Amino acid sequence: MLSRTAENLYWLARYVERAEYLARTIDATLRVTALPATYIGKTNEWDSALLTAGVAESFYQTHEEANEHNVVDYLSFSAENPSSIRNCIEAARLNSRSVRTALTSEMWDTINSAWIELQEVWNKGTSTREELARFLRFVQETSLRFDGSAYRTMLRNDAYWFSRLGLHLERADNTARILDVKYHVLLPEEEHVGGPLDFYQWSSILRSVSALTAYHWVYRETLKPWLVADLLILNSTLPRSLASCYENLTRNLDQIGVAYGRQGPAQRHARGIRNRLEHSNMNDIFQHGVHEFIQEFIADNSRLGEIITKQYLI
Amino acid sequence: MAVAFDEMNIPGGDLRPAYQELARWLKETPPEALEYRRQEAELLFRRIGITFAVYGDSESTERLIPFDVIPRIMSGKEWTLLEKGLKQRVKALNMFLRDIYHGRDILRAEIVPDDLIFQNPVFRPEMNGQQVPHDVYVHIAGIDIVRVDAEDFIVLEDNARTPSGVSYMLENREIMMRLFPDLFARHRVAPVERYPDELLSALRSVAPHSASAEPTVALLTPGVYNSAYYEHSFLADKLGVELVEGRDLVVKNNEVFMRTTEGLKRVDVIYRRVDDDFIDPLTFRPDSVLGVPGLMSAYAAGNITLANAVGTGIADDKAIYSYMPDIVKFYLGEEPILKNVPTWRCREPKDLAYVLDNLGELVVKEVHGSGGYGMLIGPAATKATIEAFREKLKREPEGFIAQPTLALSTCPTCTASGLAPRHVDLRPFVLTGSKTTTIVPGGLTRVALKEGSLVVNSSQGGGTKDTWILDE
Numbered sequence: 001m002l003s004r005t006a007e008n009l010y011w012l013a014r015y016v017e018r019a020e021y022l023a024r025t026i027d028a029t030l031r032v033t034a035l036p037a038t039y040i041g042k043t044n045e046w047d048s049a050l051l052t053a054g055v056a057e058s059f060y061q062t063h064e065e066a067n068e069h070n071v072v073d074y075l076s077f078s079a080e081n082p083s084s085i086r087n088c089i090e091a092a093r094l095n096s097r098s099v100r101t102a103l104t105s106e107m108w109d110t111i112n113s114a115w116i117e118l119q120e121v122w123n124k125g126t127s128t129r130e131e132l133a134r135f136l137r138f139v140q141e142t143s144l145r146f147d148g149s150a151y152r153t154m155l156r157n158d159a160y161w162f163s164r165l166g167l168h169l170e171r172a173d174n175t176a177r178i179l180d181v182k183y184h185v186l187l188p189e190e191e192h193v194g195g196p197l198d199f200y201q202w203s204s205i206l207r208s209v210s211a212l213t214a215y216h217w218v219y220r221e222t223l224k225p226w227l228v229a230d231l232l233i234l235n236s237t238l239p240r241s242l243a244s245c246y247e248n249l250t251r252n253l254d255q256i257g258v259a260y261g262r263q264g265p266a267q268r269h270a271r272g273i274r275n276r277l278e279h280s281n282m283n284d285i286f287q288h289g290v291h292e293f294i295q296e297f298i299a300d301n302s303r304l305g306e307i308i309t310k311q312y313l314i
Numbered sequence: 315m316a317v318a319f320d321e322m323n324i325p326g327g328d329l330r331p332a333y334q335e336l337a338r339w340l341k342e343t344p345p346e347a348l349e350y351r352r353q354e355a356e357l358l359f360r361r362i363g364i365t366f367a368v369y370g371d372s373e374s375t376e377r378l379i380p381f382d383v384i385p386r387i388m389s390g391k392e393w394t395l396l397e398k399g400l401k402q403r404v405k406a407l408n409m410f411l412r413d414i415y416h417g418r419d420i421l422r423a424e425i426v427p428d429d430l431i432f433q434n435p436v437f438r439p440e441m442n443g444q445q446v447p448h449d450v451y452v453h454i455a456g457i458d459i460v461r462v463d464a465e466d467f468i469v470l471e472d473n474a475r476t477p478s479g480v481s482y483m484l485e486n487r488e489i490m491m492r493l494f495p496d497l498f499a500r501h502r503v504a505p506v507e508r509y510p511d512e513l514l515s516a517l518r519s520v521a522p523h524s525a526s527a528e529p530t531v532a533l534l535t536p537g538v539y540n541s542a543y544y545e546h547s548f549l550a551d552k553l554g555v556e557l558v559e560g561r562d563l564v565v566k567n568n569e570v571f572m573r574t575t576e577g578l579k580r581v582d583v584i585y586r587r588v589d590d591d592f593i594d595p596l597t598f599r600p601d602s603v604l605g606v607p608g609l610m611s612a613y614a615a616g617n618i619t620l621a622n623a624v625g626t627g628i629a630d631d632k633a634i635y636s637y638m639p640d641i642v643k644f645y646l647g648e649e650p651i652l653k654n655v656p657t658w659r660c661r662e663p664k665d666l667a668y669v670l671d672n673l674g675e676l677v678v679k680e681v682h683g684s685g686g687y688g689m690l691i692g693p694a695a696t697k698a699t700i701e702a703f704r705e706k707l708k709r710e711p712e713g714f715i716a717q718p719t720l721a722l723s724t725c726p727t728c729t730a731s732g733l734a735p736r737h738v739d740l741r742p743f744v745l746t747g748s749k750t751t752t753i754v755p756g757g758l759t760r761v762a763l764k765e766g767s768l769v770v771n772s773s774q775g776g777g778t779k780d781t782w783i784l785d786e
Contacts, residue, residue, distance in 0.1 A: 001556075001574055001575050002556050002558060002562050002572060002573065002574055002575075003562070003573045003574060003575055004558075004559065004561070004562050004573070005556075006575045094538065097363070097538045097543070097547070098537075098538050100363075100547040100548075100551065100557075101547055101550045101551040101556075101557050108363065109361060112361065112363050113361060116360065116361075158575060162575075256575075260575070260576050312575045313575075314573075
């Protein structure tokens with residue numbers, strides 16, 4: 001297939017995934033900030049939301065302080081923020097138009113209808129909490145519909161695999177970013193001195209990656225920070241964990257390799273990261289430092305993006 | 315202006331035979347039902363994303379072309395005549411182009427004046443003596459046809475460069491069949507859906523000799539911001555060929571390749587929807603980022619087929635248009651089946667004088683204009699506009715031609731106040747391959763939605779209709 005087509009499919013999936021993640025982040029932050037101050041302490045959760053979205057720096061260039069009003073606006077509707085939900089949807093639609101021939105009609109319809117529907121939201125914004133909630137839900141549903149249509153209607157060939165690569169690379173980045181911002185509340189077992197304060201932080205983290213219920217099914221335990229970290233980093237049964245993302249990335253890259261009859265640096269690099277995740281346990285990671293581990297992972301993950309681009313997309 | 319010929323109603327109250335079933339159906343169908351289906355059609359178009367861009371309109375970059383749900387109907391007999399005329403015309407266009415870029419018999423015979431060719435900006439000296447694969451220049455032609463009476467078909471314009479609109483022909487039919495299955499059940503409408511297949515076989519048949527037995531075809535688009543982008547992606551999809559942009563192609567050793575995820579892959583035939591000017595920055599406009607550097611040298615080496623060929627603009631130029639009847643006679647020795655609109659060539663002093671005296675009645679067009687931009691419709695223009703045009707004409711008479719204002723035929727059309735006659739034209743698409751010429755029965759009917767308006771161009775507020783050829 002055309003390199004440009006593969007590139008568009010890859011980015012299309014990334015943008016949709018990012019839009020969903022932003023919607024989840026806003027949702028989780030709204031919940032946590034609705035609690036009385038005694039439950040969450042003095043941290044500015046809107047500031048964390050900006051950090052997990054990776055846009056804090058650009059935000060503070062034009063804003064003094066982070067609050068619900070301006071952060072929701074910046075993450076959702078801002079035309080200036082290149083990775084606002086709005087710009088993700090716009091970019092996804094533009095990418096879809098460029099590769100219409102590679103999309104099934106169901107996928108196109110999902111993106112195009114969402115784009116049409118959201119024009120009004122861009123023009124008017126949301127005036128009530130209820131409208132905002134509806135908007136956030138709509139964005140998440142769009143992503144589910146898009147993902148579901150891809151899964152159910154695309155041919156299982158390189159077009160599908162490149163779009164999956166985008167999805168899992170973006171997903172791994174998002175999960176890692178939350179961990180990066182919140183690592184200080186994820187302490188190892190022996191150091192743990194958590195109170196009600198941290199409980200809400202942990203549940204908020206899980207909520208933003210839609211893993212709160214999953215946690216209880218996996219561990220059958222009350223929320224423990226080291227288990228939250230374990231779930232998000234190492235537990236490959238959770239679709240948004242780093243381990244699961246890398247299981248998928250290596251598989252999709254292998255499928256491409258087999259179809260093209262050739263392996264390359266992307267396959268090797270992905271396998272390396274996957275091996276590291278497979279052979280780690282939380283004790284080692286805590287010993288090494290969660291923060292360092294995550295920072296390394298983020299760098300490795302984005303390095304994989306560059307390698308895939310060089311090997312296939314240009 | 316005389317009362318226009320209506321394709322459904324005969325003055326005096328009778329109906330033309332092709333429209334009788336439609337008229338019966340219209341009588342049975344309540345207006346609300348029609349309005350409901352009209353809205354449904356619009357929703358479908360928007361969801362499928364069948365939009366076009368209007369240049370110089372910043373308000374909304376993507377717009378829908380209004381679709382009128384009342385079909386335009388022609389009898390099989392009428393179509394047979396039209397089809398014969400179209401094939402004759404396109405054959406002559408191809409022979410003319412071959413001649414202009416080779417022996418130039420027609421210039422020596424003084425049928426067409428030399429300067430009209432050599433001083434014409436759309437004449438491409440690069441094509442002199444250049445062999446094009448299978449001697450086909452115009453693979454895809456869109457010939458704009460109008461009617462003024464029950465007998466004749468008149469060519470308004472030949473489009474031999476990159477004619478667009480065929481996606482509307484196909485989508486209009488799809489949507490009509492979805493919305494009005496009952497109406498189709500009552501007619502025998504010739505299908506149009508094999509157009510993409512015909513196009514693909516035509517394109518593959520003209521692959522260069524150096525191509526493999528299974529030639530690779532690609533469709534070259536200027537990109538998502540082009541007004542016809544939807545059509546490009548639609549066609550690439552239906553053809554099952556890659557939709558490429560200039561940056562996807564690269565020329566090496568005079569062969570053309572596309573960049574794929576598995577490395578470079580040779581391309582043999584390019585159905586290009588990029589104009590000559592932009593196709594190769596090394597040969598034509600150096601500032602073009604839409605083209606492919608070196609494409610023209612691969613073309614000269616005979617390793618790539620461009621459809622349509624470079625330089626076809628010289629055949630559909632409005633100044634050449636007036637010579638078409640003579641061109642048909644010269645190459646084919648036949649009387650032209652399709653008529654021309656009488657045309658005054660403003661480059662000729664006698665014609666210019668007449669045009670200047672009668673500006674109020676005439677339509678004046680720029681020789682190199684298209685899309686309905688920059689033309690004067692005398693009867694509809696204000697005094698000031700006419701005077702401004704008069705100055706332009708005097709300054710540069712060779713840039714213009716003039717024609718009488720034709721009373722284009724009308725068809726019943728949905729309007730705010732119920733069904734009413736509106737002026738229409740028709741663009742059938744003629745495909746020429748290495749051995750055969752084919753035309754799917756139908757074409758794109760464009761309709762001027764404003765009462766009395768004669769401008770059908772989508773950029774000027776025109777709409778479209780499904781075109782039915784009855785299979786009797």
